[in-house]
Amino acid sequence: MNAAKSKGIKSAKPADTALKSMAKPVNPSAKSKPAAKVPAKPALKSVKAAAKSVAKSVKPAVEAVQAMAAEALRPDKPKKMKRKAYEAEMRKLHEELVALQQWVVHKKMRVIVVFEGRDGAGKGGVIKSIMERVSPRIFRVVALPSPTEREKSQIYMQRYIQHFPAAGEIVIFDRSWYNRAGVERVMGFCTDEQAESFLKGVPLFERAMVDGGIILLKYWLEVSEDEQTKRLKDRIDDGRKIWKLSPMDLKSYSRWYDYSRARDAMFRATDNGFAPWFVANNDDVRRGRLNIISHLLAHVPHKKLPREKIKLPKRQKAHGYVEVDHDFKYIEEKF
Amino acid sequence: MNAAKSKGIKSAKPADTALKSMAKPVNPSAKSKPAAKVPAKPALKSVKAAAKSVAKSVKPAVEAVQAMAAEALRPDKPKKMKRKAYEAEMRKLHEELVALQQWVVHKKMRVIVVFEGRDGAGKGGVIKSIMERVSPRIFRVVALPSPTEREKSQIYMQRYIQHFPAAGEIVIFDRSWYNRAGVERVMGFCTDEQAESFLKGVPLFERAMVDGGIILLKYWLEVSEDEQTKRLKDRIDDGRKIWKLSPMDLKSYSRWYDYSRARDAMFRATDNGFAPWFVANNDDVRRGRLNIISHLLAHVPHKKLPREKIKLPKRQKAHGYVEVDHDFKYIEEKF
Amino acid sequence: MNAAKSKGIKSAKPADTALKSMAKPVNPSAKSKPAAKVPAKPALKSVKAAAKSVAKSVKPAVEAVQAMAAEALRPDKPKKMKRKAYEAEMRKLHEELVALQQWVVHKKMRVIVVFEGRDGAGKGGVIKSIMERVSPRIFRVVALPSPTEREKSQIYMQRYIQHFPAAGEIVIFDRSWYNRAGVERVMGFCTDEQAESFLKGVPLFERAMVDGGIILLKYWLEVSEDEQTKRLKDRIDDGRKIWKLSPMDLKSYSRWYDYSRARDAMFRATDNGFAPWFVANNDDVRRGRLNIISHLLAHVPHKKLPREKIKLPKRQKAHGYVEVDHDFKYIEEKF
């Protein structure tokens, strides 16, 4: 178990708590500021400035040492998974996801998978790795945009229900109806009363889904504060990710504890026997994805369908086909 | 330029033709059969059989030699691109695709990109690599299932037109209205008259699109016979691809030349100044994808939008938040 | 109160019961059959046949007398409403429906009106008279066709929920989710278990609707056996109605009592304080429509919105407009 996880959701294990307090100094701002402030006493502006610049120049080194120390303090923490190993494992899981897909079609099953978590928890990445090899007609991803004014005036569940699976479909919700208990509540897009009333109603609603024969899997992706910061910073710097950071994401970033409170209330109200929340630590995305897909595969009963041996047929004869004399516009082959 | 391409679509360049005739022996069936048939003359059944078995056992070696020879004969053929290099280039293109995306939104542009080609030409792969880093709300992939009976009775373009882009959208068609000129014609799902009448009407239709301000890019992915065979065999053997091979694909596979004829007729009728077809050789998928995305980026005018410097805000204080005592169901961390 | 109603649903009033027993002979099959059977005793086939034919020829006269007698026995039964009077009243109601419409828009209300009842109970007619003068964008009629295979495999309420009103809309269901408790159950399109499970779930569902701020009105249109027969016969004979009689309607016609049982179970399970069923006798359609619309208007709180005085603006000047010299194709003026 990763220590990182314990920062997000309290673990019952005392060993973890101990580890956590040891790991605390990792936070550089906590450590480096006092150091910088000591020489400030003489109250001379120039001295202060000098001190600041010293502190600044030293900061990276200090952080690096702290990081190494933290690493050392977590002897159980597995090292980052190597790409080769990751891909080999993922390949096996992809194969099994396809087997699941064929089974779901064959047995006319209906499955809903919900992914929730803070911004940057890695929902999109997990979903992308699930979708990589399966048919988008069987696995459907639903990531609804903000509701229109019209939709806002309808009953809350309406826009989600219309995407529910028909026979032989697996619908993956990239954020779901739990928006009301999460983003909407934290950002003030709904009142606390609306959120509470929503939470009271959800179990009834999910009970009906499950009783109606839908397999419902709910995943909460947990991310530590540090990792979230790192990922959101990435969205500022990496040209491929810049569109993923909205002003609202920034606001939401600042409200870490409001979000924690919202999450706790959500678990209290909706983590139950027939529709449990499964929590996945996703600070290490490679491990996270493999673990989640493994779990998913283990929780949707399926077998491998036998396949007939397929053989490619013979090609037809050319029967006088001659290549046309057309001035094809080939694209430039730069690579 | 790859020799492989010249097998699919005749190139006008004489150098190529020369190369092609040299490369011809690559085709094992053409070369090895005569060799196998020589000892058949005595007309003795047992001798024939023996010859066959000899030919069979020799075939792989012969093929290998032929392949090496062919390779040697194409000194200009670039070797398979290394993954590292591919990924480095793709990263740059992904960054520019995102820049394009922001520009398209900013300028309220409307873009349609059509991908056509035989089964296994790699349409899906190119599209996946375009989509990997962009927003699915701006880049929308349209891959229509077979038409329902109701849709079949409507006007042909109806089901395509409803997916046309609004302002700030790029719609990618994974197979398009050209189905009628390709699959439908080859497989007999429409009459030749219907196909011809469709081809006659398309230029008018595309003219209207372009005049209406839509940027239209049409790509034809070319794949050689050998490479197609290899890829379809892969769909038989690779557990992740088994669902991609329908009985219809097999039938279509056998009709290589019918398909060539259909393609030629399509080019004749619809490759024009305002809506040209761009042909991309996709036998080497890494190079193919890079080339196509480069071409696409070069043909949708765009600039990089300036961005404001974004800074992550401060986190809020915990204000007495205490971790809850909830029995979280962590998923098993197998990896 | 009409005696006819008492045939459909038992009334608690003793006077009614008395009336009913007096009115009983109206049923011709009850009366005429014994008469016809009397001479059958000798057991001679030819006599029987003769008797049958006598009975048959006398039947119309008998029925007419019975009808007159029945009429005479119901001195309280109001006569058929005159058209002039009906139209005058309807005009007032139409005006108020428009006032309601403006109020619903103004106050962003959401209203659902459900109409249920046997075939020929007059649901369509009531709905048509509601819709006659209002905006089809505010009042929306939802009359779903039979579910597709895909829809059948989804959760039952899915196809109804997607039509639920947004702010400022009144949705009228011409048959509703209660199909499962009615037609589907009676015709064997769902199992008794499915129907029962549906009935158990509906109150929860409707509770959620009402709690969510939707005004829900449920009307059951009651029609007597005789009147239903008359109306369905009309669908056979009247060239404007022939498409309204499906083989399923005929089957359903024969199952009068199964339908009664289904209706009773439905009321038992779903006639409650927050979402009551309102029963309307609709044997006399003019009175029925007026009564139902009056009731509807009384049960959706509304006021008349004040209106500004509107004046038609002046017409622009012709400014040299001259009529064109175009060869207009006037339609023939037969009338």
Next chain:
Amino acid sequence: MNAAKSKGIKSAKPADTALKSMAKPVNPSAKSKPAAKVPAKPALKSVKAAAKSVAKSVKPAVEAVQAMAAEALRPDKPKKMKRKAYEAEMRKLHEELVALQQWVVHKKMRVIVVFEGRDGAGKGGVIKSIMERVSPRIFRVVALPSPTEREKSQIYMQRYIQHFPAAGEIVIFDRSWYNRAGVERVMGFCTDEQAESFLKGVPLFERAMVDGGIILLKYWLEVSEDEQTKRLKDRIDDGRKIWKLSPMDLKSYSRWYDYSRARDAMFRATDNGFAPWFVANNDDVRRGRLNIISHLLAHVPHKKLPREKIKLPKRQKAHGYVEVDHDFKYIEEKF
């Protein structure tokens, strides 16, 4: 032929022109104003005012006389049709519309009927009388609301095309793509260039529809200035119609001649052999509706389908059914 029509669209017949000039004085503003202005010459304010008031008080009488005179001058003008006669004729047409409906389904035909005309020309009324007795699943009315911002950015025909009929459907457009040539142009919602470019493209588009096997009928409902005024005034005064008069309608009302010019340009560009405009004078709505429906029936080839003799089946026995003891909530029977 009605003289009223000649006010809207110039007729080629000379007799009509003569009649028209005689009927001209009917327009009160043209005649009465000069009369009122005569005594204004002395330039005394009070005299002017007196004259004005005299003119005003006399106006109704003058108008009445003018109206009578006009009536007398049109000896051929048929009197208003009596309701009884109208309903008897309509009943026959309704029966035939149902026959047409059955035939369209049987033959899998696709029909589009377009209704255009100024505000108050009676499009809605004609459509309502067509729909009164037919199935709304076969006859579909499409009356699109104003386009959303998203729709505005798409190609113009997109939102119309998606409503085009499938086999066995008749789609009635209550206003159509011709909006661009009419309302949009007159009200300045599109530029003259856009309108002209639209008009240039429409014939190609309609040609494709007709070639594709769709039966296309386009009706222009003509209304005279006086009748339009009367109808729009009615929308101010009649409580059932108040919602039908938008501020835009008022503006459009004032632009009578702009509308005439737009209509003329539309006819010039789109009234052709394969998709002609049929003009119907609808000043007398009863005659107008009968004439239009007759014309429609004559222009969609159909036969009466033979029907099997249907017989109502026997009712099932009660098998011990007893009326339930449920406290039914009957609605009040006010009527």
